[in-house]
Amino acid sequence: MSSIQSTENERQTAMRNWLAGISTPSLHLDTIRRASEDASFRSYYRVDAADGQTYIVMDAPPPMESVQRFANVADIFGKVGLTVPQVLAADNESGFLLLTDLGTTTYFHVLNNDSAHKLYMDAIDSLILLQTQSQPDVLPEYDRALLLKELMIFPEWYIGKHLGVTLTAEQTASLDKVFEALLANNLAQPQVFVHRDYHSRNLMLLDKGNPGVLDFQDAVYGPITYDLVGLLRDAYVQWDEEMVLDWAIRYWEKAKRAGLPVSADVDSFYRDFEFMGLQRHLKILGIFARLYHRDGKDAFLADMPLVMEYVRKTAQRYNVLIPLLRLLDVLEDKKPQVGYTF
Secondary structure (H helix, E strand, O other), X not given: OOHHHHHHHHHHHHHHHXXXXXXXXXXXXXXXXXXXXXXXXXXXXXXXXXXXXEEEEEEOOOOOXXXXXXXXXXXXXXXXXXXXXXXXXXXOOOOEEEXXXXXXXXHHHHOOOOOHHHHHHHHHHHHHHHHHOOXXXXXXXXXXXXXXXXXXXXXXXXXXXXXXXXXXXXXXXXXXXXXXXXHHHHHHOOEEEEOOOOOOOXXXXXXXXXXXXXXXOOOEEEEOXXXXXXXXXXXXXXXXXXXXXXXXXXXXXXXXXXXXXXXXOHHHHHHHHHHHHHHHHHHHHHHHHHHHHXXXXXXXXXXXXXXXXXXXXXXXXXXXXXXXHHHHHHHHOOXXXXXXXX
């Protein structure tokens, strides 16, 4: 048995022992099954109960993960009025949570040309609700150090590890200038509560209180366009530019009416949206490369082309970002060719 399998078995045993000590709800431990996995060290399980409901068990092994962080943000977001899982029981030391179940239907599974507008309007309304209740000093600040740390995942993991390229001093200086332009924009934006992964795989379709919101434990206080660009320029779902622009403008109009401090003119707002999106997508390319090379998770390789398309389209629209486009053109020759055999 490998050490990974041994650790998994130990976690399963510890989780079952903990659940066995919970009296309400009365859980049928023989029904525990995998619910989902994500790009972190967390795992999720679904379990039936005597009350006819299903519940979710989060396994978040310390020190890599913190269930306390999840519980804290769940409390903040729940009080704001978002539909989030309720924490029913917690073992902070071992890293287990028992949560209410928001179902199995993600936005990702039901989005199409007919359903998208209504679903995105619901998601935008929830986002504005969250943002209007924002307060400083409640969540960690999405500061320059964190934004830059995220950007640096791109040269380290996508360029260095995935492409196997070492940048020259000149190329590094050029990329740094682009990063500085992005950071200057991002840090100048008004600050609000930021979910940080507000996209189709973390939004659940619900009959009441739509959408259900998951995976919020990394929430911060940061740039106002961050979650909107995560929603509309989703790494897993692509929409026509015209549709994205329409939804972004609808958000901008709603945000202004709600008293949020978005840019007074829509062109400036959309520039903020695009610069924030570029920061996010460069980070995502690096993270997807890291998930593959470090963690052996290859499923995200298939999503890289869409994310790179977002990067290129944004970079070509702004003079200050053109050096990034030129660098990508040079790197394209070094891109590994991934072949599939069926």
